[in-house]
Amino acid sequence: MHIKDKLAEAEKTGKAIFSFEFFPPKTAQGLQNLYDRMFFLNRLISSATTDPSFIHNSLGMDRMHDLGPAFIDITWGAGGRLSHLTCEMVGVAQSAYGLETCMHLTCTDMPREKVDDALREAYKAGCTNILALRGDPPREKEKWEAVEGGFRYAKDLVKYIKEQYGNHFDIGVAGYPEGCEDQQDLEALMDHLKEKVDAGGTFIVTQMFYDVEIFLSWVKKVRARGILVPIVPGIMPIQTYAAFLRRANWSNCHIPQKWMEALEPAKNDDAAVRDIGRGLVTQLCQTILNAGIMHLHFYTMNLAGATRMVLEDLGLAPSPSTPTKKALPWRQSLGLNRRAEDVRPIFWKNRNKSYVVRTQDWDEFPNGRWGDSRSPAFGELDAYGIGLKGTNEQNIKLWGKPESLMEVANIFVRFLEHDLPSLPWSESPITSEADAIKAELVDLNLRGFLTINSQPSVNGVKSSHPVYGWGPHGGYVYQKAYLELLVSPTLIVELITRIKRHPDITFYAVNKAGDLQTNAPSDGPNAVTWGVFPGKEIVQPTIVETISFLAWKDEAFRLGTDWARCHPVSSPSRHLIDSIMENWYLVNIGEHSIYAFPRVNC
Numbered sequence: 001m002h003i004k005d006k007l008a009e010a011e012k013t014g015k016a017i018f019s020f021e022f023f024p025p026k027t028a029q030g031l032q033n034l035y036d037r038m039f040f041l042n043r044l045i046s047s048a049t050t051d052p053s054f055i056h057n058s059l060g061m062d063r064m065h066d067l068g069p070a071f072i073d074i075t076w077g078a079g080g081r082l083s084h085l086t087c088e089m090v091g092v093a094q095s096a097y098g099l100e101t102c103m104h105l106t107c108t109d110m111p112r113e114k115v116d117d118a119l120r121e122a123y124k125a126g127c128t129n130i131l132a133l134r135g136d137p138p139r140e141k142e143k144w145e146a147v148e149g150g151f152r153y154a155k156d157l158v159k160y161i162k163e164q165y166g167n168h169f170d171i172g173v174a175g176y177p178e179g180c181e182d183q184q185d186l187e188a189l190m191d192h193l194k195e196k197v198d199a200g201g202t203f204i205v206t207q208m209f210y211d212v213e214i215f216l217s218w219v220k221k222v223r224a225r226g227i228l229v230p231i232v233p234g235i236m237p238i239q240t241y242a243a244f245l246r247r248a249n250w251s252n253c254h255i256p257q258k259w260m261e262a263l264e265p266a267k268n269d270d271a272a273v274r275d276i277g278r279g280l281v282t283q284l285c286q287t288i289l290n291a292g293i294m295h296l297h298f299y300t301m302n303l304a305g306a307t308r309m310v311l312e313d314l315g316l317a318p319s320p321s322t323p324t325k326k327a328l329p330w331r332q333s334l335g336l337n338r339r340a341e342d343v344r345p346i347f348w349k350n351r352n353k354s355y356v357v358r359t360q361d362w363d364e365f366p367n368g369r370w371g372d373s374r375s376p377a378f379g380e381l382d383a384y385g386i387g388l389k390g391t392n393e394q395n396i397k398l399w400g401k402p403e404s405l406m407e408v409a410n411i412f413v414r415f416l417e418h419d420l421p422s423l424p425w426s427e428s429p430i431t432s433e434a435d436a437i438k439a440e441l442v443d444l445n446l447r448g449f450l451t452i453n454s455q456p457s458v459n460g461v462k463s464s465h466p467v468y469g470w471g472p473h474g475g476y477v478y479q480k481a482y483l484e485l486l487v488s489p490t491l492i493v494e495l496i497t498r499i500k501r502h503p504d505i506t507f508y509a510v511n512k513a514g515d516l517q518t519n520a521p522s523d524g525p526n527a528v529t530w531g532v533f534p535g536k537e538i539v540q541p542t543i544v545e546t547i548s549f550l551a552w553k554d555e556a557f558r559l560g561t562d563w564a565r566c567h568p569v570s571s572p573s574r575h576l577i578d579s580i581m582e583n584w585y586l587v588n589i590g591e592h593s594i595y596a597f598p599r600v601n602c
Helices: 003-013 028-044 052-057 061-067 083-095 112-124 154-165 186-198 212-224 241-251 257-266 270-290 305-314 352-358 392-399 405-416 432-446 489-499 546-564 572-583
Strands: 017-022 071-074 101-106 129-133 170-175 203-208 231-235 295-299 450-455 457-462 476-479 482-487 505-511 516-518 526-532 539-544 585-591 599-601
Touching: 003 017, 003 170, 003 203, 003 295, 071 083, 071 129, 083 101, 083 112, 101 112, 101 154, 112 154, 129 154, 154 170, 154 186, 170 186, 186 212, 203 241, 203 295, 212 231, 212 270, 231 270, 241 257, 241 270, 257 270, 270 295, 270 305, 352 546, 405 432, 405 450, 405 572, 432 450, 482 489, 489 505, 489 585, 505 546, 516 546, 539 546, 546 572, 546 585
Parallel strands: 017 071, 017 295, 071 101, 101 129, 129 170, 170 203, 203 231, 231 295, 457 599
Antiparallel strands: 450 482, 457 476, 476 526, 482 585, 505 516, 505 585, 526 539
């Protein structure tokens, strides 16, 4: 979705929205480590790291998504030195995290062919928003110079993008309320801004500022010049006193005297500076919102804490009573050709990125009431992002060294009790959806049935329900009870015998070797979640079906084997977990009718 449309909707409804800036690490290894934090961050809390500031401040895309930003943008290094990392991050943000992403693109040291490469990569990633900038000169150069065959001004870059891609990309441009490094003439900068917008820029993102009166005065001048596109104010939260001064000096922005009087006495106390800065930045943001500008763009510096606190003070952060609204029960991908995707197998409920990676080469995706997810082949298991996350040391610290089945079961119970943030088959903590059946799940695990996925039966709750709701306002959602678990070979025959006594229950059971047993009437999909909404056909976004389950089987046993390999070859833990993976069955159990099991009613 184009950013200009998101901004227009916010202005129309009067509902404030916000966005974050993200930058790539300087090396590919740094990016890989960052991704590991993104996927692994929640499980690190009190388990795999002793540095609480790392937990509190690291801003992974998962946490960004959960805060509910309207979009993120990702910066572009001078000359595109980190261009491969920027392009990769855009692809991951769009596809795996479903984050609407705006890619920075600069003129600095960028010949036309490099610009073409960048735009092509953005297009392939499903990105539809570009922030077109002239850019700063490289550090080794004192003065900015255009590269041969490149672009001298941002307006030229804007024109070129429009010529090559028409309206595919929504193009943002930069605004400077207090001047920029090599141009302090505000009238000249206003002329340049008008030229950039006339060339095709559809929204303006400003340089950071701390004096809100200067910003609001500048906005009036922009409007008086006939520039009517939306203006997005750039907000820099305060982390430390030294960083606050350094960034203000770098951007040449004025610091109000009362800010200095408040911060300077606490300059040697980082916690106090963050707390004082939180109040000052919150007040700045509230003044902007009160002036009718309904979007805030945070320069996070890849740190979560200060930004999150400001959003909480503004009442913009999601909470248990006001969760982020979900269009579907699972996180949507915004990758190329995936925006219309509306059917997925339930098996990847807790491993969203893995599903996206394994289906990234599909030409089309299952859609409609009974979308067929069997036609394309699932990707192989050797792609990055599919195996178990974290180092051996981190995983042992998290899950311990189980030497008996009861110790393994207790790991699963601790996860259900919110005492562990993840399992090998679930990258994030268990959600409140499981509360309705938690007692039963705990009991199953204590009896030796290891549960890895589940959902309770839900009978027509409102789509606005804080736990089970999804989809448009005014609808009702339903789901069948579903359970997925690992079952010992000594119990599988008795379990199947008992299931077969109940015609309303369907099961699939398979071991690592691929020996499948099922009582499903066909290989076709069976919806386990659906919704009814005003003026729409019934939406059935989550299914169970045979081919997908067999693809998931390979991944599920691979994850368990990865867990075993965290332990030394001769250790009891390695032997125990390997034995479970080699001999046990992966079983899923579902109901034909939502009345087969106890349910959550409307």
